[in-house]
Amino acid sequence: MNCPITITEPSLIRRKNFTRVLPYLLLVFTWAFPAQPARAQQSFSGSVNDASTGAPLPGATVHLSGPALSANTDSTGRFHFHDLQPGRHNLRITHVGYKHLSISFLLRPNDGPAKFELTPEAVHLTEVRIAAPFYKKGSQLLPTDVLNADELRQKNKSTIANALEDLPGIKAINTGVGIAKPVIRGMSHNRIIVNNQGIKQEGQQWGSDHGLEIDSFEPGRIEIVKGPASLRYGSDGLGGVINLYPPPIPQDSSFKATLNTLYNSNNHLFGVSAMVQGAQNGRFYRVRLSGQDFGDYAVPATEFTYNSYVLPIYNNRLKNTAGRERNFSVMTGIKKKWGSSDITVSNFHQKAALFVGAIGVPRSRQLTPDGNNRNIATPFQQTNHFKVASTTRLLHGRNWTEIDAAYQFNARQEHSDGHGRLAQGTLAHGLDLHTLSANIRYFQHKKNESRIWGLQLEGQQNSRRGFEYLLPAYRKFSSGFYALTEWSAGDAFLVSGGLRADYSFIHIDATSEPIYKDNQVVRYYERNPQIRKDFANLSGSLGFTFQPLEDFGLKANFGSSFRMPAANELAINGVHHGTFRHEMGNSALKTERGFQLDLSTDLRVERLKTTIALFGAYYKNYIYLAPTAVFSSSLDPDAFPEGGQVYQFQQNNAIYGGGELSLDYQPTRFLQFRSALEYVYNLNLDSRLPLPFTPPPSVFSEIFYTTAIGGDTFSHLKLGVNLRNVGTQNRTDRNERPTGGYHLLGASVGTIFKIGKLSGNLNATARNLTNQLYMNHLSRYRLLNLPEPAQNYSVSLSFNFATL
Amino acid sequence: MKHLVAFCIPFLVALQFSCKNDDPAVTDKEPPVITVEKPVMEASYTAGSQISFEAVIEDNQELAVYQIEIHDDHDGHSHGRMAASPFSYRKSFQLTGKKATVTETIAIPADAAPGEYHFIVTAIDKANNATNFADGSTKEIHIEITEK
Numbered sequence: 001m002n003c004p005i006t007i008t009e010p011s012l013i014r015r016k017n018f019t020r021v022l023p024y025l026l027l028v029f030t031w032a033f034p035a036q037p038a039r040a041q042q043s044f045s046g047s048v049n050d051a052s053t054g055a056p057l058p059g060a061t062v063h064l065s066g067p068a069l070s071a072n073t074d075s076t077g078r079f080h081f082h083d084l085q086p087g088r089h090n091l092r093i094t095h096v097g098y099k100h101l102s103i104s105f106l107l108r109p110n111d112g113p114a115k116f117e118l119t120p121e122a123v124h125l126t127e128v129r130i131a132a133p134f135y136k137k138g139s140q141l142l143p144t145d146v147l148n149a150d151e152l153r154q155k156n157k158s159t160i161a162n163a164l165e166d167l168p169g170i171k172a173i174n175t176g177v178g179i180a181k182p183v184i185r186g187m188s189h190n191r192i193i194v195n196n197q198g199i200k201q202e203g204q205q206w207g208s209d210h211g212l213e214i215d216s217f218e219p220g221r222i223e224i225v226k227g228p229a230s231l232r233y234g235s236d237g238l239g240g241v242i243n244l245y246p247p248p249i250p251q252d253s254s255f256k257a258t259l260n261t262l263y264n265s266n267n268h269l270f271g272v273s274a275m276v277q278g279a280q281n282g283r284f285y286r287v288r289l290s291g292q293d294f295g296d297y298a299v300p301a302t303e304f305t306y307n308s309y310v311l312p313i314y315n316n317r318l319k320n321t322a323g324r325e326r327n328f329s330v331m332t333g334i335k336k337k338w339g340s341s342d343i344t345v346s347n348f349h350q351k352a353a354l355f356v357g358a359i360g361v362p363r364s365r366q367l368t369p370d371g372n373n374r375n376i377a378t379p380f381q382q383t384n385h386f387k388v389a390s391t392t393r394l395l396h397g398r399n400w401t402e403i404d405a406a407y408q409f410n411a412r413q414e415h416s417d418g419h420g421r422l423a424q425g426t427l428a429h430g431l432d433l434h435t436l437s438a439n440i441r442y443f444q445h446k447k448n449e450s451r452i453w454g455l456q457l458e459g460q461q462n463s464r465r466g467f468e469y470l471l472p473a474y475r476k477f478s479s480g481f482y483a484l485t486e487w488s489a490g491d492a493f494l495v496s497g498g499l500r501a502d503y504s505f506i507h508i509d510a511t512s513e514p515i516y517k518d519n520q521v522v523r524y525y526e527r528n529p530q531i532r533k534d535f536a537n538l539s540g541s542l543g544f545t546f547q548p549l550e551d552f553g554l555k556a557n558f559g560s561s562f563r564m565p566a567a568n569e570l571a572i573n574g575v576h577h578g579t580f581r582h583e584m585g586n587s588a589l590k591t592e593r594g595f596q597l598d599l600s601t602d603l604r605v606e607r608l609k610t611t612i613a614l615f616g617a618y619y620k621n622y623i624y625l626a627p628t629a630v631f632s633s634s635l636d637p638d639a640f641p642e643g644g645q646v647y648q649f650q651q652n653n654a655i656y657g658g659g660e661l662s663l664d665y666q667p668t669r670f671l672q673f674r675s676a677l678e679y680v681y682n683l684n685l686d687s688r689l690p691l692p693f694t695p696p697p698s699v700f701s702e703i704f705y706t707t708a709i710g711g712d713t714f715s716h717l718k719l720g721v722n723l724r725n726v727g728t729q730n731r732t733d734r735n736e737r738p739t740g741g742y743h744l745l746g747a748s749v750g751t752i753f754k755i756g757k758l759s760g761n762l763n764a765t766a767r768n769l770t771n772q773l774y775m776n777h778l779s780r781y782r783l784l785n786l787p788e789p790a791q792n793y794s795v796s797l798s799f800n801f802a803t804l
Numbered sequence: 805m806k807h808l809v810a811f812c813i814p815f816l817v818a819l820q821f822s823c824k825n826d827d828p829a830v831t832d833k834e835p836p837v838i839t840v841e842k843p844v845m846e847a848s849y850t851a852g853s854q855i856s857f858e859a860v861i862e863d864n865q866e867l868a869v870y871q872i873e874i875h876d877d878h879d880g881h882s883h884g885r886m887a888a889s890p891f892s893y894r895k896s897f898q899l900t901g902k903k904a905t906v907t908e909t910i911a912i913p914a915d916a917a918p919g920e921y922h923f924i925v926t927a928i929d930k931a932n933n934a935t936n937f938a939d940g941s942t943k944e945i946h947i948e949i950t951e952k
Contacts (some may be wrong), residue, residue, distance in 0.1 A: 319833075626932075629930065633873075637895070645926070737938070
């Protein structure tokens with residue numbers, strides 16, 4: 001039985017005649033054989049694809065308004081609802097970058113999976129419409145997670161990296177509570193890329209206590225690609241990529257205002273973000289202002305042990321861990337028949353205090369309360385990230401060109417009370433990094449093939465100030481050219497491959513620091529000689545997707561990826577405060593290369609969905625910091641007053657492996673159970689030891705119960721309980737201590753409300769409900785034996801006012 | 805019941821991981837152990853006199869190097885960053901074998917600023933395992949230098 005559904009608007013099914021059908025969503029509805037015998041309670045499943053390429057669309061939101069149910073499409077573009085009443089339903093499918101689809105349909109017993117297609121907004125432009133940019137980026141062959149703005153809000157987290165932590169394979173390296181950087185399958189720092197609006201975020205990402213400099217209220221959608229992504233995104237992408245996309249470009253003649261607020265009980269964080277956007281006659285704008293203020297955070301402990309002393313934690317609060325953030329962004333653009341162009345000017349500003357004992361050895365006299373839980377005293381760090389970014393899309397029929405250009409200025413300052421000889425006050429490190437980037441991408445679409453040609457260019461200049469020394473001034477240029485192709489062979493088979501060529505060079509200035517005696521410069525110590533290096537590289541990948549059945553799919557990808565040594569790896573020479581490690585660069589380093597295999601499979605058996613993703617990689621010339629049997633004082637007795645053990649960057653071969661196992665079970669339509677296990681294994685093949693900062697195995701499980709409360713204002717309530725089980729990490733590198741496991745209980749309550757044109761979300765979450773004392777292996781303060789934050793309750797309230 | 809079972813599987817797997825103890829001790833990851841005999845805690849010295857240092861340093865495999873560092877604790881915040889005029893001393897010494905009894909005589913300049921000082925002993929073994937402050941394996945002795 002093959003029964004096409006009748007659609008009231010005939011234009012919707014006329015796919016070929018684009019020019020007439022344009023303003024509407026394209027929809028193809030095919031009903032296959034009934035999958036299950038008839039019963040009173042009906043399930044409804046389907047898939048959502050891109051109408052122009054036929055590629056599955058993960059992360060689309062499918063909403064059924066009657067029972068107020070929502071589902072997101074998975075990585076293969078599929079969704080499922082259970083226990084629906086047969087009868088008429090109103091369905092709405094939305095996806096950033098695509099026109100939304102709203103239909104009313106009759107759900108009958110014996111209906112099989114439905115197929116929906118969404119039309120990209122920017123392709124067909126005979127009418128002046130405000131189009132959103134294209135979001136189908138990168139290959140679907142690597143495991144990809146998607147978080148949309150609502151899901152991001154519901155996490156109630158104050159940083160982006162922490163909001164991603166619950167996803168399988170994603171972690172964060174924290175310094176206290178305001179500073180966090182993402183980790184993908186154990187890779188972080190310069191081994192992953194964060195792209196914001198298509199532009200690679202360039203800060204000082206080599207440092208563990210350098211957080212991500214992006215407003216957590218801003219992204220409209222986050223896509224995390226786990227696996228080798230340097231082919232598409234360039235050097236540093238070998239561990240994975242986090243793509244942050246802005247909300248869709250506002251529709252013409254629309255106006256929207258939103259207000260987001262967030263409160264955390266633990267550190268009394270107040271966060272607020274206000275946004276207005278609108279569009280008229282092909283011109284659009286968006287303005288956002290955000291701020292966060294937080295106090296010292298509480299831990300479930302009154303003391304900690306360090307340097308053989310038991311040190312006090314007064315009032316359970318870690319002194320001097322407060323902070324604040326002030327961000328703005330202004331975007332404006334134009335949308336015409338030829339395409340669209342926009343420009344965004346934004347600034348991120350964060351000032352975050354560091355625990356008084358985090359620099360040097362903590363002493364009990366430093367820890368007495370200063371009477372203010374919200375002040376930011378020394379030591380603290382201040383990061384300012386200014387960015388001007390522009391994206392232009394030019395349409396050529398079914399094909400289009402994207403041109404990104406951006407300027408970023410990252411100014412990072414670390415302040416501490418030092419014994420600086422120069423009149424530089426408390427500024428220990430001042431690093432100014434200027435980055436100019438340009439990307440050109442050409443997208444080609446044929447019937448069974450889509451291709452991307454890309455060119456990436458980036459120039460950087462870094463300078464330094466301050467009485468301490470780590471990183472020299474340098475200039476860097478990198479360029480890459482690539483082509484990626486996807487062929488589809490029938491409905492079930494998709495092959496994807498790509499090639500890339502890169503060239504880059506770095507010029508590092510020779511640096512000498514004066515040695516003083518009795519306030520006189522007596523001589524100079526050379527921190528690093530002049531270093532001039534260039535790197536050229538070829539890489540490629542090949543993979544396939546095989547989806548023989550609706551409920552079963554298989555993906556495999558083999559890629560070669562690469563990473564050029566970063567400036568710190570080539571030339572750093574200084575003592576890292578807190579760790580007492582003297583880090584030394586190595587100017588002989590070569591390009592690091594990875595050979596990575598990724599496999600994943602999706603299987604659905606009735607109400608249980610399982611995803612297994614496995615990865616294995618061999619890295620040639622993997623760069624890491626290796627300890628030596630040398631103290632700073634032997635290098636120079638006067639240059640390193642705070643000297644410790646010398647660690648030098650080396651390269652050797654290493655292996656990585658592991659995976660994620662996710663289960664999604666919906667016993668009834670009100671109940672959903674999700675659980676994801678993750679594991680990372682790695683081994684340095686030279687030292688035969690694990691690599692440092694490897695995340696421990698963990699399982700994150702959640703149960704959601706959705707109940708209709710039937711009000712006009714509040715339609716339903718979603719209750720959740722979650723549990724994180726983290727194993728002990730005994731697989732540690734030399735001089736890295738094991739961290740014990742823990743179990744963390746959390747809960748959430750959320751609802752959506754609507755009053756006329758005003759709608760909104762109210763979410764409350766609780767973290768560490770049992771107030772457990774535990775250590776996080778990836779925390780910077782773990783090195784000081786400090787526990788993680790105590791119990792925290794968060795409330796977020798968002799209002800949206802929209803005219804369309 | 806069926807979903808209870810499904811619920812338990814990941815937890816069981818997690819338990820499995822947390823109990824697993826791979827990487828047999830083929831690699832030496834044990835840092836040296838330092839026992840400082842002299843100076844003793846809160847020992848007092850006159851500027852211009854000598855500190856006699858005596859310690860036993862042991863390792864499960866082979867020792868490599870140790871360092872003595874003396875710096876002032878005058879202003880009470882983090883360790884000094886420059887060779888400042890209050891007395892400071894920093895020197896490392898090579899070691900061999902599994903156990904070493906080390907002695908050193910350190911002269912305090914006659915013009916050393918009086919006050920509290922930290923006397924710190926750190927050691928590294930042949931496999932590059934180092935003692936550290938966090939677990940107290942690096943030894944810190946508080947001493948006082950008084951005016952001549």
